[in-house]
């Protein structure tokens with residue numbers, strides 16, 4: 001008996017061509033139900049904006065949580081493509097997903113939690129510490145969804161810690177204030193310590209693949225959180241590879257965690273170069289480091305590093321897009337993993 005039958009047993013979602021399947025209750029998104037069943041389903045933003053989970057509905061029915069037309073083209077919609085992160089199963093479903101992905105093997109956890117404290121990292125970025133009721137495993141580079149009562153829908157935030165000895169019930173995030181943003185304006189308005197919230201995760205496919213290739217890690221603004229976690233984990237694991245970390249900020253007052261990044265870089269088994277770069281620093285200031293955009297630093301890297309490196313990028317969508325276009329022009333099929341910090345304003349990207 002399928003979903004919504006008399007006994008309300010879960011229906012089955014079958015993935016073609018792999019033949020893997022998972023139970024769907026129709027109470028959570030197809031993506032979340034797949035991840036909860038340990039299926040390595042491709043995804044990135046989980047909010048219906050990036051299109052990474054796009055799949056063809058071969059048979060069955062789904063109910064959309066948000067309108068897929070924002071992200072999918074009219075041809076894709078006519079061809080029965082859906083966004084599993086924004087679709088609930090309505091009975092048995094068959095999906096075509098060309099490639100299941102290589103993903104860290106962590107169960108998807110939904111847990112209650114408490115916002116246990118905050119600390120200002122810059123004038124507009126807070127370190128936010130959340131204590132979860134259920135232990136929480138993730139791989140450095142991944143992210144969680146936080147849901148606060150009274151705020152519409154969950155918000156995604158990347159884990160900022162990667163060291164193996166981190167407390168399993170404590171999650172740390174770096175959250176930037178988005179002017180006019182519902183969650184972050186609430187967060188920055190006053191001390192929110194003690195607030196009860198819900199956390200789900202881990203999500204995301206930005207994590208350091210084991211490889212001997214040089215790693216080029218590029219972060220902008222609060223995008224430093226997952227890159228810092230990745231470096232801490234790599235230092236812990238004794239990764240031998242050459243690593244270059246580029247951190248773009250507007251001015252010197254927007255830099256943070258520089259000492260932590262330098263410490264992780266020094267602890268790496270392979271060579272690690274850290275380049276903070278400022279795009280809007282006063283020309284007369286005493287800043288002696290790099291100036292310009294992250295793409296200017298990348299353009300100056302040796303050609304042999306650029307052609308061989310794996311790229312891990314995180315931050316504002318325009319920065320990640322510019323980097324991807326720059327590197328795409330330099331090399332046809334290099335490895336490029338990224339999380340774009342999409343929000344309601346940036347989700348309608350052309």
Ligand SMILES: Cc1cc2nc3c(=O)[nH]c(=O)nc-3n(C[C@H](O)[C@H](O)[C@H](O)COP(=O)(O)OP(=O)(O)OC[C@H]3O[C@@H](n4cnc5c(N)ncnc54)[C@H](O)[C@@H]3O)c2cc1C
Nearest residue numbers: 156157158175176180181182183184222341342343344345
């Ligand atoms: C995978 C992922 C990881 C992320 N990790 C981080 C992280 O580690 N740190 C971090 O700081 N951020 C991160 N983000 C971004 C984060 O999830 C939020 O989007 C961000 O904090 C803004 O949330 P908000 O509720 O304050 O803003 P929202 O309420 O979502 O609003 C965002 C902006 O859109 C505008 N807006 C709202 N509604 C509309 C509308 N209908 N039309 C046009 N504009 C509108 C608002 O005025 C505001 O300027 C991540 C995002 C993704 C997808």
